[in-house]
Amino acid sequence: MNNIVENLQQFWQYTGFANCNFQYLIMICIGLTFLYLGIKKEWEPMLLVPIGFGIIIGNIPLFAGLKVSVYEEGSVLNILYQGVKQGFYPPLIFLGIGAMTDFSALISNPKLLLIGAAAQFGIFGAYAISLAFGFDAAQAGAIGIIGGADGPTAIFLSSRLAPDMMGAIAVSAYSYMALVPVIQPPIMRLCTTKKERLIRMKPPRAVSPTEKKLFPIVGFLLTAFIVPSGIPLLGMLFFGNLIKESGVTKRLANTASGPLIDIVTILIGLTVGASTQADQFLQLRSIWIFIIGACSFVIATFAGVLFVKFFNLFLKEGNKINPLIGNAGVSAVPDAARVSNNVGREYDPSNYLMMHAMGPNVAGVIGSAVAAGMLLGFLG
Amino acid sequence: MMKNIKFILAVVGLTLALGASAQSQGQMRLNEYLIINTSDFQDDFGQQNSWFEIFNASYGTVDIGGCYLSDDPNNLKKYAIPGGDVLTAIPPRQHVLFWADNEPNHGTFHVNFDLKNAKEIIFTKGDGKSIIDRIVIKDIYRDSSKANISFGRLEDGIGSITGDGEGWGELAVTSPSTNNAIIDKAAKPERMKSIDPYGWIMAVTAMSVVFVALILLYLIFKQIGKANIKQANKKSANAAARNNHPEAAVTPAGEVSAETYAAIATALHLFIEDSEAHDEESDVVTQRHTDRTYSPWSSKIYMLRQTPQVNKRN
Incomplete structure (x- = not known):
């Protein structure tokens, strides 16, 4: 009888209940909130559902040595986490993004590229704020990249510059990407007049298949020569786009834009979530990361919208750009473009800005990859 | 045909792999040497002898097993670095130390010549012909006044190929198996x-x-x-x-306007309507049931193997 009681007592010590403390419960609540936002509110469900469930997986209280935790070498989660830690999931996601993205809007009106560049001020604004709050330069660079509104880029850069802060940075980046429809519209309204919001842009011209094929090749050569440290991201992005546009590698494009990106999204979301273990995540600096991350999105939106207003000063009547697409310079594709479209239609229901906003939106992907390459070159 | 393609791919793959390996070996550099060793580094046998260091300047692991070291330009194969020793795989940007004590029986990293008499050190690839790196030893370092003072590249892997001049100099401290210039990560x-x-x-x-x-x-x-x-x-x-x-x-x-597209679409629609090119649809959707329950799982096409063929020689 005594043995049975002892066994049960020992078993109790192994359970999550015996090892639980309030930190784990807080993290599980955060995970559940993510699931609620993803499932019920349908805010970026593809990201928030895997990350939310990953947070719950990573915060089941357990004792060390079971070889199940994401940080225990050789565990299944640890093996899957290597894609995040070694940084090979983000380029694979970029391959899929490239294979899914139609750069026609950008090619037909290439000046929209400049909006994608302007919105990267969010990254460097956040970098300066992080330095002011006492983070070292590498950590500041990793936090700054949240402003690029690009989850894979944020994971890629933080895994190299500040691996210990990667969980908080990734969760912050993905959270704010999901919150783009909440964060951006007030800033867009604040920075624009009613007249500006009603600007109708010229319909994009038809883009020839040759231009579409040339874009990834020329785009890669140019950006990679300028920022070689961005090759993993830029190379995969443009390669993905080339297999889409070449017209002769349809199967490869279908795989990259379908099963491959889905698999990697599941793995990256789940393992990033699982990496946010309470002891690593619940720290004062995580709160700072979230605050600075929010600032970076705000700065990026301001920069994008104000840049369009500035740019319009030099454009002829009829060629002017609606400043409501300035927010789309951040690379949250296609959410930021959708926000431009929705806000635009609030003021003129027949003014569809979606395709125009996709130009700066995809330019933002290129811009944030170039900016990440710069930060890696300077700080890596 | 398929066989040929596979063969070509295999040959190309092998060539590329060998090329990559050879290219990496080409980035090994003789990095530092010390001739008169009286109070410097000791080997595993507690002896103080001349030593020289090789640095892997590449960003990949390079196996130098099978390569040759020599102090004699007429005999490049003087000392063969044994293959199959895991220690000869040099990690990226790392060093390996060789003892020039003329005691090859002491292990992989003890060569069969001594720097006190050597004019140069020559590091050759496994073919025994292609020289990877070659440096001339400065006579002054044979003098007792230069005891325990090493000469080498001021920064690992960087400098002229002669073993003197640009990038080479007397090191402030000897640094066997470690960086010649301390790099702060x-x-x-x-x-x-x-x-x-x-x-x-x-x-x-x-x-x-x-x-x-x-x-x-x-x-x-x-x-x-x-x-x-x-x-x-x-x-x-x-x-x-x-x-x-x-x-x-x-x-x-x-620069085709939206109005143009709309006009074209309207004209086509009217043409089709007028010419009755498009018949009236019944708007009734039916589903026809079929008894054939085809599934690839039950298909004989996927089940049966090809009939084995016997090649008969005439």
């Missing part, structure tokens, strides 16, 4: 923060680069777009000329 971010404490320099520099990259892309694609429109206009003008309808070439390609 955290130097980059720290240096960045010290020269740019508020992040403005970084912001201006990086934003300039981002803008330059995207402006260049903009300019290139603006020109490509223009050329494309021009070519399309030319084509449409030629086509119109061929059909004797010059008015068709008035609207430049790429």
Whole structure:
């Protein structure tokens, strides 16, 4: 009888209940909130559902040595986490993004590229704020990249510059990407007049298949020569786009834009979530990361919208750009473009800005990859 | 045919792999040497002898097993580095130390010559002909006044190929199996923060680069777009000329308005309506049941193997 009681007592010590403390419960609540936002509110469900469930997986209280935790070498989660830690999931996601993205809007009106560049001020604004709050330069660079509104880029850069802060940075980046429809519209309204919001842009011209094929090749050569440290991201992005546009590698494009990106999204979301273990995540600096991350999105939106207003000063009547697409310079594709479209239609229901906003939106992907390459070159 | 393709692929793969390996071995550098050793580093036998260091300047692991070391230009194969020793796989940007004690029986890293009499050190590939690195030993370091003073590259892997001159010098301290110049891992971010404490320099520099990259892309694609429109206009003008309808070439390609598209669509719709080219649909959707329950799982096509063929020799 005594043995049975002892066994049960020992078993109790192994359970999550015996090892639980309030930190784990807080993290599980955060995970559940993510699931609620993803499932019920349908805010970026593809990201928030895997990350939310990953947070719950990573915060089941357990004792060390079971070889199940994401940080225990050789565990299944640890093996899957290597894609995040070694940084090979983000380029694979970029391959899929490239294979899914139609750069026609950008090619037909290439000046929209400049909006994608302007919105990267969010990254460097956040970098300066992080330095002011006492983070070292590498950590500041990793936090700054949240402003690029690009989850894979944020994971890629933080895994190299500040691996210990990667969980908080990734969760912050993905959270704010999901919150783009909440964060951006007030800033867009604040920075624009009613007249500006009603600007109708010229319909994009038809883009020839040759231009579409040339874009990834020329785009890669140019950006990679300028920022070689961005090759993993830029190379995969443009390669993905080339297999889409070449017209002769349809199967490869279908795989990259379908099963491959889905698999990697599941793995990256789940393992990033699982990496946010309470002891690593619940720290004062995580709160700072979230605050600075929010600032970076705000700065990026301001920069994008104000840049369009500035740019319009030099454009002829009829060629002017609606400043409501300035927010789309951040690379949250296609959410930021959708926000431009929705806000635009609030003021003129027949003014569809979606395709125009996709130009700066995809330019933002290129811009944030170039900016990440710069930060890696300077700080890596 | 398939066999040939596989063979070609295998040969190309092997060639590339060998090429890559050879290319990496080519980045091994003789890095530092010490001739008179009286109070410096000791080997595993407690002896102080001449030593020299080789540095892997590449960013991949390089196995130097099977390569040769020599002090004699007429005998490049004087000492063969044993293959199959895991220790001969040099990790990226790491060093390996060889004892020039003329005691090859002491292990893989003890060569069969001594630097006291050597004029040069020659490091050769496994073919015994291709020299990877070769340095001339400076006579002054045979003198007792230079005891325990090493000569080498001031920065690992960097410097002239002769073993003297640019990039070479007397090292402040001997550094067997370690960096000749101490590199501070955290130097980059720290240096960045010290020269740019508020992040403005970084912001201006990086934003300039981002803008330059995207402006260049903009300019290139603006020109490509223009050329494309021009070519399309030319084509449409030629086509119109061929059909004797010059008015068709008035609207430049790429600038077709939405109204034009709407007019074309309306005209087509009216034409189809008028010509009764499109019959009336019943609007009734039916589903026909079929008894054939085909499934690839039950298909014999996928189940049966190809009949085995016997090649009969005539």
